[in-house]
Amino acid sequence: MGFMDPGNVVWFEISTADDQAVKDFYGALLGWGFAVDPDSSVGGVTYTRIMAPGMAFPMGAIYDNAYSPEEALNVSIVSADVAADQERLEKLGARVIVPATRVSDVTTFARMADPRGNVFSLFQNNQTPERLKEFAEQGQEQMKEMVGKPVPGSYAWFEVGTTDAEATRDFYGKAFGWRFVFDDTAGGKRYHNVFTGNQWPSGGMYDLGADGVDYLMPDFLVSDVPAVTTKAAELGAAVEFGPDTNPDGLVYSRIIDPRGNRFGLFSAPTAPQAD
Incomplete structure (x- = not known):
């Protein structure tokens, strides 16, 4: 099974109206690095990648939206079709918080809550097959590196x-x-x-x-x-x-x-x- 196969948890997101407060806390606590993702920063949202200390490939992101309805820290689960999975999971008792949303040409995501109220995101990569393969290989390589020599803060x-x-x-x-x-x-x-x-x-x-x-x-x-x-x-x-x-x-x-x-x-x- 590959890094980007559906059902895998590969990412986490922090949704906030104050990204600086998030950076200050987690930067001081876990040594994280941060870099704005211009491709995903659209519609008034600043999307900031999160890197573990010494690692180049991001492991998560901050979703900064001044109009964000709630603070959240959730894991992201790979989906082959976010819209279809959203509909399927609703029938299993999940609740939609943010419906399937396309972010430029990069991703489609939805934020949902399971029947116990726990928030998670569905994540679909919309990039070309070549770029998606490169992304998956980078993620897989970092996972192998971290298994061999885990990085504190990751x-x-x-x-x-x-x-x-x-x-x-x-x-x-x-x-x-x-x-x-x-x-x-x-x-x-x-x-x-x-x-x-x-x-x-x-x-x-x-x-x-x-x-x-x-x-x-x-x-x-x-x-x-x-x-x-x-x-x-x-x-x-x-x-x-x-x-x-x-x-x-x-x-x-x-x-x-x-x-x-x-x-x-x-x-x-x-x-x-x-x-």
């Missing part, structure tokens, strides 16, 4: 938190063909790895029970979760959960940024010690 996972695991599995399984496999390394947590089509998981579902919260968020890799979590709080964020440590050494926290957007921080599991 988008590296997504997570669905749910108060109804069965309903969540049913929706995303039907919507995008995602598979959910229980993670027996999570120390007894009701956690499932999510396979979006690749042979390895690219996200997870955390079953938080009826008293939990529902969310769909990106997770960013850092080298020291407690330190970065503390820094996030100093920059005005709220710590919703953690830091917490799994038996395999993975450390995790869940943060709400100063504009009310949820994201995760994690560090990789500890490498097993040689006998």
Whole structure:
């Protein structure tokens, strides 16, 4: 399965009426770089690419619109036909926030909410087959590089938190063909790895029970979760959960940024010690 195949989560977007505040927070916290995308900055919107430290290929973007109806931080899912998928997902109980919209000759997108209220985007690349192939190859190459040597500050996972695991599995399984496999390394947590089509998981579902919260968020890799979590709080964020440590050494926290957007921080599991 390729980087740009339908159903893959390949991007995240921050929708805001104040892009400078977003840059100030995430630049200081995770070392992100930013560059305006002139092709996608149309109709009063400034679209700014987000790069992980030292990486040339973007991993997400800021959608700055002074008339934006709400602040949002959402993952983006590849679609072969955004308009058709929007109609299909509505029948599965999803709600349309921004209908299928063409952005010049670059992309078509829609912003939707799943039946639990979690916001996500559908993303279709409208560029020529040659340019699309180049884009996909660049993304695939960066993914391989990051798997071999992960970059702190990079988008590296997504997570669905749910108060109804069965309903969540049913929706995303039907919507995008995602598979959910229980993670027996999570120390007894009701956690499932999510396979979006690749042979390895690219996200997870955390079953938080009826008293939990529902969310769909990106997770960013850092080298020291407690330190970065503390820094996030100093920059005005709220710590919703953690830091917490799994038996395999993975450390995790869940943060709400100063504009009310949820994201995760994690560090990789500890490498097993040689006998």
